[in-house]
Amino acid sequence: MSKKDLKLKIDEFSSAVGSFKGVEIEIGRIYDDSWEEPMGPTPFPSVGTLRNWDRKLLDRYKPFYMPFCDLCCLCTFGKCDLTGDKRGACGITMAAQQSRIVLLACCIGASTHCAHARHMLDHLMEEFGREAPIEVALNTNVEAPNIRLVCGIKPNTLRDLEDALDYVETQLVQLVAAAHTGQEGDNIDFESKAFHAGMLDHVAMEVADIEQITTLGMPKGIPDAPMTELGFGCIDPNKAVIMCIGHNVLPSVDIIDYLMENDLFGEVEIGGLCCTAHDNSRYNTRAKVIGPISWQLRYLRSGIPDLIVVDEQCIRTDILIEAKKLGVPVIATSEKSMLGLPNRTHDPPDNIVADLVEGKAPGALIIEPKKVGEVAVKTVLGVAPTRKDYKPLSGDDIQEMAEHCRNCEECVRACPNNLPIMEAVQQAAEGNFELLGDIYPACVGCGRCESACPENMPLITFFNKGAEERIANEKFPMRVGRGAVQDVEIREVGRGIVFGEIPGVVALVGCANYPKGGIDVAKIAEEFLNRRFIVVATGCAAMDLAMIRDEEGQNLYERYPGNFDAGGLINIGSCVSNAHITGAAIKIANIFAKRPLRANYEEIADYVYNRVGAVGVAWGAMSQKAASIASGCWRLGIPVVVGPHGAKYRRNLLGRKEKDEDWMTYDARTGEEVYTGPVPEHLFYAAETAEEAIVMIAKLVMRPNDTTKGRAVKLSHYIDLHKKYYGTMPDDLQYFVRREADIPFTMKNEILEYLKEKGWVEDKIAIPDPTLLDRMVRRRE
Amino acid sequence: MSKKDLKLKIDEFSSAVGSFKGVEIEIGRIYDDSWEEPMGPTPFPSVGTLRNWDRKLLDRYKPFYMPFCDLCCLCTFGKCDLTGDKRGACGITMAAQQSRIVLLACCIGASTHCAHARHMLDHLMEEFGREAPIEVALNTNVEAPNIRLVCGIKPNTLRDLEDALDYVETQLVQLVAAAHTGQEGDNIDFESKAFHAGMLDHVAMEVADIEQITTLGMPKGIPDAPMTELGFGCIDPNKAVIMCIGHNVLPSVDIIDYLMENDLFGEVEIGGLCCTAHDNSRYNTRAKVIGPISWQLRYLRSGIPDLIVVDEQCIRTDILIEAKKLGVPVIATSEKSMLGLPNRTHDPPDNIVADLVEGKAPGALIIEPKKVGEVAVKTVLGVAPTRKDYKPLSGDDIQEMAEHCRNCEECVRACPNNLPIMEAVQQAAEGNFELLGDIYPACVGCGRCESACPENMPLITFFNKGAEERIANEKFPMRVGRGAVQDVEIREVGRGIVFGEIPGVVALVGCANYPKGGIDVAKIAEEFLNRRFIVVATGCAAMDLAMIRDEEGQNLYERYPGNFDAGGLINIGSCVSNAHITGAAIKIANIFAKRPLRANYEEIADYVYNRVGAVGVAWGAMSQKAASIASGCWRLGIPVVVGPHGAKYRRNLLGRKEKDEDWMTYDARTGEEVYTGPVPEHLFYAAETAEEAIVMIAKLVMRPNDTTKGRAVKLSHYIDLHKKYYGTMPDDLQYFVRREADIPFTMKNEILEYLKEKGWVEDKIAIPDPTLLDRMVRRRE
Amino acid sequence: MAARMIPGQTAEIAGPKKAFVIPKPEVAASLIKRAKRPLLVVGSKAVETQTMDGDLIDTAIRLHNTGRLQVVATAHIVGEFMKRGAEGIHSMQMMNLGDRLRDPDWRGLDGEGAYDLVAFAGTLYYLEWLVESGLKSFAQDLTTISLSRSYQPNANWSLGTMKADKWKEVIDVIVKSITEDN
Amino acid sequence: MAARMIPGQTAEIAGPKKAFVIPKPEVAASLIKRAKRPLLVVGSKAVETQTMDGDLIDTAIRLHNTGRLQVVATAHIVGEFMKRGAEGIHSMQMMNLGDRLRDPDWRGLDGEGAYDLVAFAGTLYYLEWLVESGLKSFAQDLTTISLSRSYQPNANWSLGTMKADKWKEVIDVIVKSITEDN
């Protein structure tokens, strides 16, 4: 399959059938005809193809801009002040500028996954052959819902994935171009372009995860994926410890292979941070998961690692400085992140090992994973013995240092969460490390406090000291990422989700930029698991939710099963596995509802939007990748809730529930436009507190298509949670109760009374066969 | 030619030779074997391939960072304060952050050209066939020096260009990914990546210009390209006036064709701004060139245009607001810049025309160029009569408005060039418009003053009024862009350039963000033309240098011939034509010096760097495209001088002439490392004044390879210009005079005395066969 | 008043248009008193913010009781007010509120008309910074006041950065002054 | 002195670390006088900048003649000094100068050692802004003073924004104070 046409002139051709001269073959677009589904309306959509769909959504969910800066500094006409109704030297307005930055962020995010997928694919095709057949999940025909939906192709082998990447790359370059000075001028068109980038991102992520699942023997969508260990406490510091950071599993795979082949797991511990950790554990559960992105600095400061291997994405860019403090070498493995290290890819391994062990070089760049495997293991075995005497700061050291505190408060001002660092340091100066320890769980580990401190106090190390005991106990089980949701699972739950009887699917994804620590993610998960929502998780969130135990000492992974069903807690995998979450939504439309999938984006998104009660939650969303992932969800009609730092993404996409005219929907049966109420109320929403978020999530799972039974279930959770966290009844039930039967039985009287006050009229809110697409109307009345 | 491997299974195949079943053909990389040159070392280089070369340059020319902002706001961990030695929450340092933004800017720039090339190519292949043979320039074999050099392929037909774009897209996505939070951490590696983006940009530009030259009958490198008219004064306001803005010629081509076919040039005037104007005039000289980017707003305010057609890049994003003030409709033609307009691509032309003429819609988005042609012409013919009564502001109006000035100085504070706007307004309030008129030539037309004015005074219109008379006379001849430099020209001048006897090639390129108006560009050009340098120009600069006349009323295009030879003034073309400038430098190495070209980047760049006395000058460099174009020059060893606003590109790349150890060069003959002096002294340099720039340019053309005769010529210009503009002898001749014979004869005594004072020693500076590449050493002694 | 134009968080700096520092508490009070329809926004940090009255919830209740302004609790904290017996406190989340405040047609929490002044207190610093940034550019007719202990550059008016004790006093003076007749 | 921390160009705002406003001319003078090796940078706008002495070139010559500091002319303007008979004025372009000032090993224009203080006057506002930004982050031990008529946030010390007449007076006081013995 190739999107290029092709003209071959073969001067001489000889094969078993005979030999010929001057054969000329001309072939147009070649599509795999083994896919009987006819081509849908929008194969390989360009920047403008889905604009009408985007504008439908953006008309309901208007951006509320919160400029993160009043200026634009993107060209030498700048800086331009865009405050209020000022325009830049290029004519741009504040609204367009904010959206432009959103677009850029989404392009960076999608490029990151796409570049990662491309890089891995080149490598994996070389190793496993271009024709290696794709295998994603057991009991699954729809192997690549995003690719099928967007591109209109059905990949069978690794090389088919290239066509998807070619397309994504071409489109991304178009989008990046649109951010140039003097290009797009309309903020809503910028938003639409950001949606496009998001959609592309899900294609790229799908490619990336398919590649690695196919070739590296990662779990193929199995609900009972094996358990691995997570946390500081799971690393045996008596072994030589390799710490792998990033998002590209390939170098780590070769480290693990080398350890296996040489039977060295008894001597060497390999622990990972961020997505590399997820993917390592999907590859081999002997690889330990240290923790999410926020643990990088604090784990380094523990002094435990003897070697650091970084690949790409979300690695601390000052890793060399930090490594130097520890006296451990760094191996960089990606052209995207070369860190100024000399390229030793073509040097003999033992030379590199010698230089690293002897400390002649602070690190090495090795692009070839196989060589990384050998060099890393040999190096760590050489380095570890030299670090036996390494001692982290003692309590006395810390007390002594703390005495130099100038009370300048710079640390607090630098802290994104305003943690009481100065106070804790002052306590420490008196030998009391309690407050330091209290900071630990709320701290996102960013190190800005240290960087700001005029006394250069190693504050992260201080917090570690304060939390010593806690850290020793940080050891939790985690089901490894299982990858996609199986077709057979979709078939079983599709009905329940679409009619609302399974109250919703909550996807906990993204990074660890939490306002109050990772524990909130676990609380959110627990609340919805208790209520038998389906909870799926990826990335840092999937780690953080592992970190609470109940009275019996069990964590959520132990208490809830891993199947995609009500009350299931599914670790999908690393960040690229997020494509399986949108994939599952797409598959509900395709497999359960039998909507045509191929290149049929609008219809599927319309289906998901109106029927699938899924909500994305990125409580600590930090990165540009998180921005593009969310953006891909929006275009597909899935609302996303973020934490308060998420407001820094420069705008929310907010519905106005009280504006009846905003919530008109076609009834596909009749063509009539009917009022369906504000469901879902928002498309992108930053909550101030976890409590607010929980209640909002419960509200956002409502869909026009809910049956009365389904709506009643959803409303009962919403009301219950509102009472629990706000201490009051919601004040907006009139928008969600469509008829009496929607009211949860146990609350009927109370609610009817409330509704009467609000002037509620039964049947004002319709329950149509809902669609936003004119063309989905089956007949007009 | 395709970079993909290919496996074809043909179930049935029937042709003249017979018919077969089940043929399976497997083909690896297919290269065109009609190119006998063997493949060089670096075909399709990846992000890291040329890193060593970059580091050699960046070791000499270290970035001096001038942070344009102390913060980073790229992720929700931010904003982070990076001042001094602070690090961001991701660990990034200030230096790396500045380079990261540079990388992003270069990626945006290169993406813009690449996306443009891709978009045009899709369209042109449809119209002219995928197999349309490439024709770039007369008397030329090396049709695509950048593509050959970088990719290692030799394009024969339009479709071959796709391979180059596929490559550029893949690489750009890798580079954008590297800007993600937590990827690259080393500032020099960021710079190297920015160089990579720049190199890719030149490939993309080359593709774009080859496409349009090949298919649209643009001049094929002819020295005597036809003259066209440039300026306000060349538009006949009595005709219906279409104003085309941007960089994509395709919609304009169809407007011109429609005018030709319907014989309407008597009634309709088509004028262009920015590169669309260049390319229109290359297509058909009846299309007029209004002016550079800076004239957009002022030309709009003249009230003359009756219809605005925008395509992409460098268009004012507030064009709809401005158009509304004039009462003229806008046609947008690109998915990159949809401006919120409804997509009318599939509506019947006459419906669109009716809506636009009747003012029912402020504009329309029409993606199909053919339809743009028809709609634009019909619309302008409908609109123009309704605008007959349009009057721009009268002197009385302006005086009356000026009286409301609050003396708040906000206009001046908003002005990038601190022009005395308030004073001029105050004069105007007294009926004296002189100072307003004085602002006109120095103003870059950005409109920020207006936007800042609390009284909303239309200040641009005020300046127009003040310069009324001048404007009426703004009508200059300009030779249209001729495209590439012919191989045969290279053969003739190669020797003179490489040995320094032609003192240098000065390329005046880029945008119009001038510190004191466009006249400086003309002055720079004139100075070097007088001295028989080769002066080439593109983009806005090629327009601005047209705008001075000598006493006989002749401008530079009239006074200097258009051939690529000493004293020639060559309008190369639009921004994408910049690829021909690097192309010419590459061809000198290949054609004159017979260095192998194919995928041989380092050697060619090393040659250009050490031997070709070319300097890029982007006096008004504004855009991200300008950043990437410059970046592509640096990697190829060509220094670039910008105006003072260019310092906003966040860093300069500066040599330190006094550090002898920085200027060591291999002698390819012996392998010895010898001191060759600081030539060229800088790689990227922002000058404060045009005078400073002129002297610096004269200095930067020196190269280690200069013959004594060549060096003497170059030194004489340098000294002469220094005396002229600084009023003194240069104080750094000791770094440039290698032996007595280098000293310009007429100045010998004076200079020898000066050198003696400085302790100059003859022969300290070597004249080797210079190279920075170890592998170019022919034998070791 | 030892007010300083130094923002709470280091990098959340002021843009070209920045809040006037409220020179003394009475000015804040008089801005609020002179407003036709003022709204006090109480954020999620109110419970942990100590004031002379106890915490900021208590202070907000005291202000609420003057009847001179409406009070809205953001996030989930309206329950805190109810626990303490306050009635008529509105509840609306920060994003919903910000989005409506920039809409000149919005009729307010009570449906009676648009607000002309909004004061913020007890918020997450950066969240207030962002919402006020949105209002600065997209609700130019609305007056915003930050009663934060740290300078909030994106408000129209802001208290300067000061110590906790000083701030308590300042808030108390403001409340007293509003409570007083005229 | 009616000094204001408002930058000359609207959008060239201050970052988290910003210049102290020089409270009175004498402070600027005393900073310069106390410096071991001060350098005065005179930019390309000097000729069009009026001072009590005539223009800024004249003022710079007056300062130069005190022997208390070195003077360097940027861009091409050293010729202006020579025309007026000044000797020993250095010439170096802004980029070359900025690049060297951040190098602690640079021995100065006279080869005698590093400067500890650099004062800027008569520059293009934005160019000074940028160069001082570079020095703020990459030459943290160097003290920079802006004598610009508008506040320059990236210097260590800057005059505040003031009217042209006022500025002339201020500059004159500074020069006088430097000229005086101690």
Ligand code: SF4
């Ligand atoms: S947009 Fe970001 S980098 Fe640019 S000026 Fe604002 S805060 Fe600084």
Ligand code: SF4
């Ligand atoms: S892109 Fe536009 S708003 Fe931004 S700096 Fe350039 S001219 Fe100003």
Ligand code: SF4
């Ligand atoms: S490391 Fe923790 S305490 Fe320090 S600034 Fe970051 S979040 Fe705050």
Ligand code: SF4
């Ligand atoms: S920044 Fe350092 S010195 Fe200042 S208060 Fe914090 S810990 Fe103390």
Ligand code: SF4
């Ligand atoms: S990218 Fe790094 S420096 Fe920039 S805001 Fe994010 S964490 Fe801070």
Ligand code: SF4
């Ligand atoms: S339009 Fe001209 S005068 Fe106005 S701000 Fe721009 S450059 Fe200055």
Ligand code: SF4
């Ligand atoms: S901004 Fe407007 S009102 Fe203010 S000084 Fe300038 S022209 Fe006058």
Ligand code: SF4
């Ligand atoms: S030279 Fe610059 S401003 Fe002019 S058209 Fe090209 S990119 Fe635009």
